Amino acid sequence: MKNPACLYLVAGALCSLSFLPLAQGRTWTSVQGKSLEAEFVRLDGQKAVLKRSGGQTVSIPLAQLSREDRDFIAARGKGGAASANPADNYHLPWPRTVKCQDNFKVETIKEEQGEYIYETPHFRFICDAKLGAGMIKRLGLLFEATHLANKTLPIGNIPPHADSAKFPAYLYEKFSTYLENGGREGTAGIFLGTTRSGDRGKILVPFDSLGVKTMGSTYIIDRDKDSSTLIHELTHQLMSPQAKQASWFCEGSAEYMGMTPYSGGRFNFGANRSHIVSRVTEYGKKNTGGRALGDDFEAPSLESYMNMPYSQFTGENANLNYGLAALMAYYFYHMDGKGDAQRVKNYMKAIQSGSSEKEAQKLLLDGRSYEELAKEIEQKWRKAGVKIRFRSSS
Numbered sequence: 001m002k003n004p005a006c007l008y009l010v011a012g013a014l015c016s017l018s019f020l021p022l023a024q025g026r027t028w029t030s031v032q033g034k035s036l037e038a039e040f041v042r043l044d045g046q047k048a049v050l051k052r053s054g055g056q057t058v059s060i061p062l063a064q065l066s067r068e069d070r071d072f073i074a075a076r077g078k079g080g081a082a083s084a085n086p087a088d089n090y091h092l093p094w095p096r097t098v099k100c101q102d103n104f105k106v107e108t109i110k111e112e113q114g115e116y117i118y119e120t121p122h123f124r125f126i127c128d129a130k131l132g133a134g135m136i137k138r139l140g141l142l143f144e145a146t147h148l149a150n151k152t153l154p155i156g157n158i159p160p161h162a163d164s165a166k167f168p169a170y171l172y173e174k175f176s177t178y179l180e181n182g183g184r185e186g187t188a189g190i191f192l193g194t195t196r197s198g199d200r201g202k203i204l205v206p207f208d209s210l211g212v213k214t215m216g217s218t219y220i221i222d223r224d225k226d227s228s229t230l231i232h233e234l235t236h237q238l239m240s241p242q243a244k245q246a247s248w249f250c251e252g253s254a255e256y257m258g259m260t261p262y263s264g265g266r267f268n269f270g271a272n273r274s275h276i277v278s279r280v281t282e283y284g285k286k287n288t289g290g291r292a293l294g295d296d297f298e299a300p301s302l303e304s305y306m307n308m309p310y311s312q313f314t315g316e317n318a319n320l321n322y323g324l325a326a327l328m329a330y331y332f333y334h335m336d337g338k339g340d341a342q343r344v345k346n347y348m349k350a351i352q353s354g355s356s357e358k359e360a361q362k363l364l365l366d367g368r369s370y371e372e373l374a375k376e377i378e379q380k381w382r383k384a385g386v387k388i389r390f391r392s393s394s
Contacts, residue, residue: 026072028050028065028066028069029065036050036052038050043088048060063354070353089152090154090349091154092154095153096269097268098149099145100266102141104140105120105121106120106133106136106137115128116129116131118131120137120140122143122147122166123140123147124168125139126169127170131171131212135221139171139212139221142230142231142265143169145267147167149260150239151238155341156352167237169204171210172204173207178205188205188208189205189206191203191233191237193244201237203237205233210230228262232255233254235254236250242352245356246357247314248306249329251322251325255326259280259326260272276330280323281386291326293319293320295386296387297388299320300317301393302390302393303393305390306361324388328377331381336380337366344364346364346366347360347363371392371393374390
């Protein structure tokens, strides 16, 4: 389902530019049939940057351009004439580890009573208490590492925004203030999304979830604090909007990230299966939290589960749905077919290009019925010690 806000933005851009002088370029056409003459400049995430003869530029989501236009851009990229698309990383191998260095710069933007603002390369931290650049650097490592890890996974799941735009993170000293600003009871952090095109939403986090504690007049960090929930919510903020069409994939990919071992800026994907199994079937290693579904459980029919609306997904069976989503994500990333994630890559390419979820799912099925795919998922996970029993679609 295409975002109405995006459609409105593109249509408006194409209409307003019709009054400007034409460039020596080509004719670009939106999915709505609007057209303009412009030169192709570069890819910016999942947006094409175009320039008119007068120097005016406009960024248009690839999903809103015609197939011919997208093919043109792809051909330019292969020929080296266009800038590399950071989301076009499907050819890369799956990383065993991703390590973020801690030598990034922290800039102090504002330090006034009640509002303290700091920036790292990809995040803007808005705090209601003074933490200082040194503390933000230690906290920011988790944020920057999660950004790098999501960007590195070769499934093109990168938000279509300019690198110069920061992801906003609001940090609250008191949990009560966190709740007053949109946080929820029982949560360690929350991502508040938006339907506005180009808006990155914001993540809200109480100090306690970051392991920040007071000691006299200063703050210290509890380095043993579990970060899985925060990484899950950060992944939602960093996720491509198109990847949020399906509840199971949106939450499954976030669960996959949150359940992957993390320490000191390093994600260990090569050792995450046992951690994922532990968190889904039990309470996680060292009792850090888990879904506790057991190693033998019944699940909805695969077809209904993969097409479950978000309101139902997060309803009374949310714990089961989230746990199953983690296993589904791991299956498509590492177990399906040759274990090369090729089908989920094809799926991601399709939804990034504007395909509907229904059409994109055909690439995951790849000629299999939902019942046949369910059997394959059951068999692969049974070998790994988890017995999933999908109900029949009938």
